[in-house]
Amino acid sequence: MFSKLRSEVITTAAWRISMWTTLAFALGTAVAFLIVYLLVAQGIRERSDTWLTGETQVLAQVLADTPRDHLYQRLREIAELATHEVPDDRNARGERLNSVFFLATDSANPEAPLWVGSGPQEAFIAAMQKAKVLPGAPQSIRLEGLRQTFRVMVREQNEKTLYLGLSDRGASRLLHGFARRLFAVWGGMFLLGFVISYWSARGTLTRVERITETVARIGTEDLAERLPEPVNSDEISRLASTFNRMLDRIQSSVNQLRTVTGSVAHDLKSPVTSIRGTLESALCGTENGRWRESVGEAIEHLDRLLLLLNTTLDLAEAEAGALQLDRAPVDLSVAVAQLVDLYQPAMSDRGHKVTLDLEDHVLVEADSGLLYRMISNLLENELTHLPTECRITVRLRSHGGSAELVVEDDGPGFPPELVPHALERFVKGKLSPGHGLGLAFVNAVVQAHDGTVHLFARSGGGARITVSLPVSLLQPS
Numbered sequence: 001m002f003s004k005l006r007s008e009v010i011t012t013a014a015w016r017i018s019m020w021t022t023l024a025f026a027l028g029t030a031v032a033f034l035i036v037y038l039l040v041a042q043g044i045r046e047r048s049d050t051w052l053t054g055e056t057q058v059l060a061q062v063l064a065d066t067p068r069d070h071l072y073q074r075l076r077e078i079a080e081l082a083t084h085e086v087p088d089d090r091n092a093r094g095e096r097l098n099s100v101f102f103l104a105t106d107s108a109n110p111e112a113p114l115w116v117g118s119g120p121q122e123a124f125i126a127a128m129q130k131a132k133v134l135p136g137a138p139q140s141i142r143l144e145g146l147r148q149t150f151r152v153m154v155r156e157q158n159e160k161t162l163y164l165g166l167s168d169r170g171a172s173r174l175l176h177g178f179a180r181r182l183f184a185v186w187g188g189m190f191l192l193g194f195v196i197s198y199w200s201a202r203g204t205l206t207r208v209e210r211i212t213e214t215v216a217r218i219g220t221e222d223l224a225e226r227l228p229e230p231v232n233s234d235e236i237s238r239l240a241s242t243f244n245r246m247l248d249r250i251q252s253s254v255n256q257l258r259t260v261t262g263s264v265a266h267d268l269k270s271p272v273t274s275i276r277g278t279l280e281s282a283l284c285g286t287e288n289g290r291w292r293e294s295v296g297e298a299i300e301h302l303d304r305l306l307l308l309l310n311t312t313l314d315l316a317e318a319e320a321g322a323l324q325l326d327r328a329p330v331d332l333s334v335a336v337a338q339l340v341d342l343y344q345p346a347m348s349d350r351g352h353k354v355t356l357d358l359e360d361h362v363l364v365e366a367d368s369g370l371l372y373r374m375i376s377n378l379l380e381n382e383l384t385h386l387p388t389e390c391r392i393t394v395r396l397r398s399h400g401g402s403a404e405l406v407v408e409d410d411g412p413g414f415p416p417e418l419v420p421h422a423l424e425r426f427v428k429g430k431l432s433p434g435h436g437l438g439l440a441f442v443n444a445v446v447q448a449h450d451g452t453v454h455l456f457a458r459s460g461g462g463a464r465i466t467v468s469l470p471v472s473l474l475q476p477s
Helices: 002-010 013-065 068-085 121-131 169-217 235-284 290-319 332-349 368-385 438-448
Strands: 100-106 114-116 139-142 149-157 160-167 327-331 353-358 363-367 391-399 402-409 452-457 463-470
Touching: 013 100, 013 149, 013 160, 013 169, 100 121, 121 139, 121 149, 121 160, 169 235, 327 332, 327 368, 332 353, 332 363, 332 368, 332 391, 332 402, 363 368, 363 463, 368 402, 368 438, 368 463, 438 452, 438 463
Parallel strands: 353 391
Antiparallel strands: 100 114, 100 160, 139 149, 149 160, 327 363, 391 402, 402 463, 452 463
16 A cells, blocks of 8 residues: 555656755755865865964974073973964863874984974874975875874974974864764755655646646536636646636637537528429429429529538638638729629619719728628628618728728618627528628628728618728838
């Protein structure tokens, strides 16, 4: 049980993140503590060397000024004073750790060196000879058989050589204690850093795990579930918010797909049934010329069906942002005039009076095919839904970097409840013979060209549709 739990913990991302983070932290603090240790050791060494240098100068002066018969006593007094200046560090057994020795040799009398120290001078002389101590900066020597080192300063004056040594057992003991304390602090920081890192990483990754579990529960049949969004605005919260917005878009797309599928299936049923009935009538007809009329009607129904399918697909692509545009400068004035001329006979048959008020040479960057279909849908909307003998006005102006196309009439207008949703697909009035795709297609094409569509109810009756498109930068002068 415990081994399984330990295996599960070690294999988690929180463990790996906290371990690598703690190792990096431990390495950094170890380097910092090492630098501190080396600086402290250097400071202690420099203090000892400074003391040795000063005392050596004093002893050299005493050696030069004191007669030979009083020299030994005088040097002993100075060496004892120097010993008292050294910190009285002792070990657990009460033994003094710091000690000083003094040795002076005279080339004129090499057999009688002056010695002041706590041990046999032969051991010190042998250690200095082995280390080849030279005048100048202090050097370290180690006594044979003893775990003790001395810092030795050598000075030559008037054929005399002075050796002053200071034991660094006290400094070594101080440094060792300092190193142990640093190691204890480093170990505590390592453990504390690991606990904090693991706790922080575990908390963060637990939130990620909740996101994973929620995502795993979401299916195509249930897109209503959302991730909890904490109050704080950290990266995980923004991830949850972004994921929720993505789920909103997916749910909206799925709902639209289901609506489109149902609406298309419903709208296809009537023309398909009509086409089938027409073709059956042609097969069963006895008149020789009747079958041609039936086939012609079937082809007409197929054309309407094809138009419905193409419009539905174009709308789906436009709402998904996948509508392919072949942009080029198009003279909107010419396009509107041509299409109005094309619809003029049908308008006249229904008694409509069409008035054009077009500004010349209004260029827009647009897909000409989609632009012509958009204008045709506007005119088809007027032709289909207006009663007879209405007035239709088509205006075109350019101002403020936009081309504004206005189509208005004095008909009954839009039902009030339909106005907020008139630009949505499959939205139509109760008595409308269409499929509710005309204005939705107009809106989709205009939005694909970075434009806008607005519907208004005229105060005196009728409707106004305003289309705004960005004008081309290649406007004629």
